[in-house]
Amino acid sequence: DVKVTQxxxxxxxxTGEKVFLECVQDMDHENMxxxxxxxxxxxxxxxxxxxxxxxxxxxxxxxxxxxxxxKERFSLxxxxxxxxxxxxxxxxxxxxxxxxxEQYFGPGTRLTVT
Amino acid sequence: xxxxxxxxxxxxxxxxxxxINCTYTDSSSTYLYWYKQEPGAGLQLLTYIFSNMDMxxxxxxxxLLNKKDKHLSLRIADTQTGDSAIYFCAESRGPGxxxxxxxxxxxxxxxxx
Numbered sequence: 001d002v003k004v005t006q007x008x009x010x011x012x013x014x015t016g017e018k019v020f021l022e023c024v025q026d027m028d029h030e031n032m033x034x035x036x037x038x039x040x041x042x043x044x045x046x047x048x049x050x051x052x053x054x055x056x057x058x059x060x061x062x063x064x065x066x067x068x069x070x071k072e073r074f075s076l077x078x079x080x081x082x083x084x085x086x087x088x089x090x091x092x093x094x095x096x097x098x099x100x101x102e103q104y105f106g107p108g109t110r111l112t113v114t
Numbered sequence: 115x116x117x118x119x120x121x122x123x124x125x126x127x128x129x130x131x132x133x134i135n136c137t138y139t140d141s142s143s144t145y146l147y148w149y150k151q152e153p154g155a156g157l158q159l160l161t162y163i164f165s166n167m168d169m170x171x172x173x174x175x176x177x178l179l180n181k182k183d184k185h186l187s188l189r190i191a192d193t194q195t196g197d198s199a200i201y202f203c204a205e206s207r208g209p210g211x212x213x214x215x216x217x218x219x220x221x222x223x224x225x226x227x
Contacts, residue, residue, distance in 0.1 A: 004156070035217075040122060042202065042219040043157075090156055101145055101206050101213050105156030 003027070004106035006091055012112045019078040021109050023091030030096040032074035033103065034058075034066065037088040049074055050096070081113045118218035120203055125224045132190040134221045136203030139184060143205040145213075146179060148188045151200040151220070160188075160201075190223075198225045 007022035025032065031050050035043040035058075045058030047066040055066050063085060067075045074093075078085055088110050092103040117139045126132045138146070144165050149157040163170045163177045163186075170177045176189040190197055203218040 040219055042118075043217040045214070092156070101215065102147075102159045102162075103157070103215060105158065107154065107156050 004091055004093055004104050006089075006106040006109050008109050009107065010110050010112075012114065013078075013081050014114055015082060017078075017081050017113075019081050019111065019113075021076040021078075021089055021091075021111070023074045023076070023093075023106055024072055025074075025093040025104070026072065027093065027095070027104070028071065029093035029104070030071075031094045032068065033092040033094075034064075034074065034076045035090045035092065036060070037090055037108070043090065046076065081111075083113050085111065086113045087111060118203055118205060118216050120201075120218040120221045122219065123222050123224070125226060126193050127226050128193060128195055130193055132188075132193045132197065132223055132225075134188045134190075134201050134203075134223065136186040136188075136218055137184055138186065138203070138205050138216075138218075140205060140207070140216070141184070142207050143184075145206045146177075146186050147202075147204040147206075147215070148175075148177065148186075149202040149204060149217075151202065153199070157202060193223075193225050195225045195227055198223055 004025045033048040034046045049055045049068040065077045090108045091106040094103045120136045147162040148160045150160045151157045174191045178187045200220040200222050202220045206213040206215045
C-alpha cells in the first residue's frame with residue numbers, strides 16, 4: 001500500500017513564526033503536491049514537484065515556499081505565518097506513469113495560526 | 115481557467131440512493147474523478163472515467179458523464195452510514211506524468227440511519 005505521512009496532525013503557531021510541514025511517501029513516486037483545503041473552496045494547489053530539487057507554483061503560492069532535497073520528502077514552508085494561513089494542509093504523491101492519474105493523499109495537517 | 119462546481123451538502127436516508135452532481139468548465143478535460151474524504155483522513159480515489167465514456171459502474175457506484183453539458187454525477191446505491199464523507203469531483207487533461215488536477219469544492223454526504 002502506498003503510504004503518505006505528514007509530520008503533524010495538528011499544529012498551533014503564532015503570527016510571524018516560520019513553519020515547516022513535512023511530507024514523506026514510501027512508493028518512490030516522482031510527483032508530490034501540497035494543497036490547502038478550506039470549507040466551501042475545496043482543494044487548492046499551492047506547489048508541486050515532479051523531481052528532486054524541482055518545484056513549480058500552483059494556484060496559490062503566495063506566502064509559501066517548498067523544498068525537495070530527497071525524492072521521498074517534500075516540505076512546505078511558511079516563512080512568516082499569518083492568520084489567513086490557518087487551514088488544513090494536504091500532501092499528495094503520484095507516479096509519473098500509468099493509464100490513470102491517481103493521487104495518494106496523506107491524512108492532513110490542521111494548522112492554526114494565532 | 116478551469117472550474118469544478120458541486121453542491122456543498124446532501125442528506126439521504128440509509129438504504130436510499132445518493133446522487134452527487136458536479137459541473138466542470140474545461141472542455142479539454144480527459145479524465146474525471148471522484149475522490150472520497152472520510153473524517154480526519156486524506157482523500158482517496160473512488161473511481162474515474164475517461165471522457166469518451168458515458169457511464170462506468172463499479173459495485174454500488176455508478177458514474178454518469180454528459181460531456182456535452184460538462185456534467186458528472188456519482189450515484190451510490192443502497193447508501194450506508196459508512197458512506198458519510200466528503201466527495202470531491204476532479205478533472206485533468208490527461209493520464210500519467212504530471213497533469214494538473216482541478217478539484218471541486220466537495221459535497222458533504224450525511225447518511226441518516
